[in-house]
Amino acid sequence: RKEVEQDPGPFNVPEGATVAFNCTYSNSASQSFFWYRQDCRKEPKLLMSVYSSGNEDGRFTAQLNRASQYISLLIRDSKLSDSATYLCVVNTGFQKLVFGTGTRLLVSP
Amino acid sequence: DAGVIQSPRHEVTEMGQEVTLRCKPISGHNSLFWYRQTMMRGLELLIYFNNNVPIDDSGMPEDRFSAKMPNASFSTLKIQPSEPRDSAVYFCASSFGANSKETQYFGPGTRLLVL
Numbered sequence: 001r002k003e004v005e006q007d008p009g010p011f012n013v014p015e016g017a018t019v020a021f022n023c024t025y026s027n028s029a030s031q032s033f034f035w036y037r038q039d040c041r042k043e044p045k046l047l048m049s050v051y052s053s054g055n056e057d058g059r060f061t062a063q064l065n066r067a068s069q070y071i072s073l074l075i076r077d078s079k080l081s082d083s084a085t086y087l088c089v090v091n092t093g094f095q096k097l098v099f100g101t102g103t104r105l106l107v108s109p
Numbered sequence: 110d111a112g113v114i115q116s117p118r119h120e121v122t123e124m125g126q127e128v129t130l131r132c133k134p135i136s137g138h139n140s141l142f143w144y145r146q147t148m149m150r151g152l153e154l155l156i157y158f159n160n161n162v163p164i165d166d167s168g169m170p171e172d173r174f175s176a177k178m179p180n181a182s183f184s185t186l187k188i189q190p191s192e193p194r195d196s197a198v199y200f201c202a203s204s205f206g207a208n209s210k211e212t213q214y215f216g217p218g219t220r221l222l223v224l
Contacts, residue, residue: 042217043200043215043216043217043218044152044200044215045215046212046213087152094164094165095140095142095157095159095164095204095211095213096154096157096165097142097154097213098154099151099152099153100151101150101151101152102151
């Protein structure tokens with residue numbers, strides 16, 4: 001079983017739609033959680049950290065459920081520029097990040 | 110400010126040759142990470158350094174891979190001899206501090222093709 005599992009997609013949505021991605025992790029001792037974004041042929045970049053109480057950054061909302069070992073990302077009012085691969089990332093200790101294989105999002109006009 | 114710098118950006122080599130990838134972390138960052146990304150396995154941590162000292166190399170696939178960090182501003186990842194299955198994008202990342210919540214900043218990557 002992979003340490004971090006994501007639906008690879010792709011998720012095809014029209015502009016303005018709301019889309020949600022989910023992720024599960026296996027290591028219950030994981031300490032911190034993130035969503036990274038990776039554009040085609042580019043490096044991953046931090047989108048947002050995920051906090052136990054849930055957090056929002058503009059159109060993006062992240063949730064963490066430690067009991068179920070489940071992380072989610074909600075994108076409201078999708079833009080064409082949101083098209084990318086979204087990587088669920090878990091810190092399993094010290095600075096060791098474990099990446100999911102990513103969920104691809106395609107936003108169409 | 111300059112981000113993480115990697116060179117070369119692309120490398121094509123033949124099986125059996127030595128490959129050296131280079132990384133310059135963001136100035137002031139004291140942790141450096143080498144990752145490999147493939148379609149099949151996604152992004153995998155190979156090794157990371159803190160204050161120039163290797164902390165965890167459990168992700169290094171085998172003895173053909175080695176990494177060094179002789180000073181705070183430079184690191185190398187070497188593959189000798191290279192094999193076709195080493196073809197991947199290799200990313201270097203850096204961060205400041207040893208806190209698990211620190212953001213890692215990635216370089217643009219080196220696309221390696223071993224023929």
